[in-house]
Amino acid sequence: MDLFKSRRKVLPELDDDFLPQSIDADNSVFLRSLETVTPEELAPDAQEKQQGMSDRLYQLIRMLLLVLCVGIFVFCIWLMVDHYSEMNRTNDFYNDLSSQLFADEAQLSDTGINRMMLPVQNLALPVFADAQAAEEGSHVSGITPTQSYNLKFERMKALLTDLAAENPDTFGFIHIEGTNISYPIVQGKDNDHYLDYQSNGMPSVSGSIFADYRCNRSLMDDGNLILYGHNMTNGTMFNNVMNFFNESVFYNTKIEIYTFDGLYTYEPFAIFRTNSRFPYFTTYFPEKQTMIDFCELMQAQSAFNRGLNFTGDEKVLTLSTCTNIGDGRYALHARLVKVER
Numbered sequence: 001m002d003l004f005k006s007r008r009k010v011l012p013e014l015d016d017d018f019l020p021q022s023i024d025a026d027n028s029v030f031l032r033s034l035e036t037v038t039p040e041e042l043a044p045d046a047q048e049k050q051q052g053m054s055d056r057l058y059q060l061i062r063m064l065l066l067v068l069c070v071g072i073f074v075f076c077i078w079l080m081v082d083h084y085s086e087m088n089r090t091n092d093f094y095n096d097l098s099s100q101l102f103a104d105e106a107q108l109s110d111t112g113i114n115r116m117m118l119p120v121q122n123l124a125l126p127v128f129a130d131a132q133a134a135e136e137g138s139h140v141s142g143i144t145p146t147q148s149y150n151l152k153f154e155r156m157k158a159l160l161t162d163l164a165a166e167n168p169d170t171f172g173f174i175h176i177e178g179t180n181i182s183y184p185i186v187q188g189k190d191n192d193h194y195l196d197y198q199s200n201g202m203p204s205v206s207g208s209i210f211a212d213y214r215c216n217r218s219l220m221d222d223g224n225l226i227l228y229g230h231n232m233t234n235g236t237m238f239n240n241v242m243n244f245f246n247e248s249v250f251y252n253t254k255i256e257i258y259t260f261d262g263l264y265t266y267e268p269f270a271i272f273r274t275n276s277r278f279p280y281f282t283t284y285f286p287e288k289q290t291m292i293d294f295c296e297l298m299q300a301q302s303a304f305n306r307g308l309n310f311t312g313d314e315k316v317l318t319l320s321t322c323t324n325i326g327d328g329r330y331a332l333h334a335r336l337v338k339v340e341r
Helices: 002-007 029-036 044-102 112-121 130-136 145-166 238-245 247-252 288-301
Strands: 170-175 182-186 209-211 224-228 255-259 262-275 316-322 328-340
Touching: 044 182, 145 170, 145 255, 145 262, 170 209, 238 247, 238 262, 238 316, 238 328, 255 316, 262 288, 288 316, 288 328
Parallel strands: 182 209, 224 316
Antiparallel strands: 170 182, 170 255, 209 224, 255 262, 262 328, 316 328
16 A cells, blocks of 8 residues: 555645636626627628628729720720821822822833823824923923923823723812822712712722812812812821911912813912811802902911902812811912913
């Protein structure tokens, strides 16, 4: 027994601090906290789950918005590239037409226009412009000035005939030396269609140079021939109308209008900025005084004033294009000074 007792572990005596103490309910922080705990604090998992779902939804919306923005950006870039590509295609089309009319004879040896003119060149050409030939005193490839001018006139008619076979709306051709303005003119049933179509009928952001639908085909029967064209940012169509705000260009540049029956040369007498409500596109002049009043009003608006006196018998050409700001317009007016047939 003594041996057994000696082998038992002797338990140490416990200090009072290790003995269970009575709990004072009034002073217990834990019990007091239980009185203020909320249901959300008792069940935090549901709130965390809801918050997690909100975060995932937020991330999803962010991703969708990012994809949408990238898509819109790529689409806008594509529109810009397509816009400028179409402008360049349209410009190439019109440049080709202009070159067929104004290129040297050697450059036209294998073109459709030159082949159309072969029967004409084999005929004796009538004399249309002896005065013009005397003024210029020039010749091309051994052809006398008068013959050279008539070949130019016949080439123009051949080009217009070719264009009219493709589009009956063909009206004529405008050429202003020293500018980018060298285009066929068309005339539709309204003043809207050719804002979006080039002269061969194909859609184009550059549109066409077109005559007001109210104007006559015979320029001598028209008091005011109005031509419209876009003010393209790449310098094409009627963008170069703004060149006439340069004094030297205004006083030294003539405007040529070719039609099936002749070449009409105009001299500028007014250039100004206005809006679509100003009556610069008037076409009806019931009496001479109405034309005089119109011309004087246009000249009074001009950046440069030639001080012309008008008779009422004037034949006026008006070039109209947008300023690309609101309903602003640039208007260029010129009077007919020469007709060659």
